[in-house]
Amino acid sequence: MKHIGIFGGSFNPIHCGHVALAEEILRHTSLDEIWLMVSPHNPLKQQNDLLDDQKRLALAEKALQGHPHINVSDYEMHMPRPSYTWNLLEALTADFPGHVFSLIIGGDNWDLFNRWYRADDIRRKYPIIVYPRPGSTMVPADDDHACCHLTVVNAPLLDVSSTAIRARIQRGESIIGMVPDSIIADVERFYHQ
Numbered sequence: 001m002k003h004i005g006i007f008g009g010s011f012n013p014i015h016c017g018h019v020a021l022a023e024e025i026l027r028h029t030s031l032d033e034i035w036l037m038v039s040p041h042n043p044l045k046q047q048n049d050l051l052d053d054q055k056r057l058a059l060a061e062k063a064l065q066g067h068p069h070i071n072v073s074d075y076e077m078h079m080p081r082p083s084y085t086w087n088l089l090e091a092l093t094a095d096f097p098g099h100v101f102s103l104i105i106g107g108d109n110w111d112l113f114n115r116w117y118r119a120d121d122i123r124r125k126y127p128i129i130v131y132p133r134p135g136s137t138m139v140p141a142d143d144d145h146a147c148c149h150l151t152v153v154n155a156p157l158l159d160v161s162s163t164a165i166r167a168r169i170q171r172g173e174s175i176i177g178m179v180p181d182s183i184i185a186d187v188e189r190f191y192h193q
């Protein structure tokens with residue numbers, strides 16, 4: 001059995017916080033791999049400045065060269081929309097026999113989790129790995145642990161977000177250190193177009 005952690009997001013663009021977090025989770029769990037699931041859009045998020053799917057995928061792939069246990073996946077892009085996490089996990093489980101899937105989410109999403117489509121079913125069937133995010137209450141209550149297979153990874157937080165990167169590019173400011181060096185030029189070019 002291969003243990004896979006699904007780390008979803010719009011990755012608009014991928015940044016050093018995502019990469020550092022994924023590596024930290026690999027170090028502190030028994031996951032064999034993390035699949036970075038680049039989502040076509042998030043049903044709970046309004047995103048006007050979303051870079052097109054192929055560009056976000058290309059940036060993630062380039063940024064993760066040299067990270068053999070983190071794979072970029074376009075699987076969700078081929079799912080019917082709106083794509084819900086429950087449907088994604090069920091489809092992956094059916095398509096990849098011999099693989100066990102866990103869901104990786106931030107404390108911000110854990111706080112909202114009850115609003116997710118079929119949240120109870122997800123909790124019952126799939127292990128969940130939660131990591132802290134600023135502004136979230138984060139520490140799951142004891143009841144949370146009782147309801148499901150929950151792992152908390154206290155990964156250090158980098159103060160970087162895709163929103164901040166897009167804003168800096170709009171202002172003509174440097175994004176050195178915020179995204180991996182290998183993609184700086186591509187990110188600047190894509191978001192300027």
Ligand code: ATP
Nearest residue numbers: 008009010011012017021106157158160161162163
């Ligand atoms: P945006 O600023 O556009 O909302 P984001 O930087 O939060 O984007 P997402 O694409 O939403 O990035 O990232 C997917 C997941 O990565 C999110 O659910 C979030 O919890 C996590 N994440 C984002 N930034 C960081 C960070 N600096 N450290 C750890 N986790 C992060």
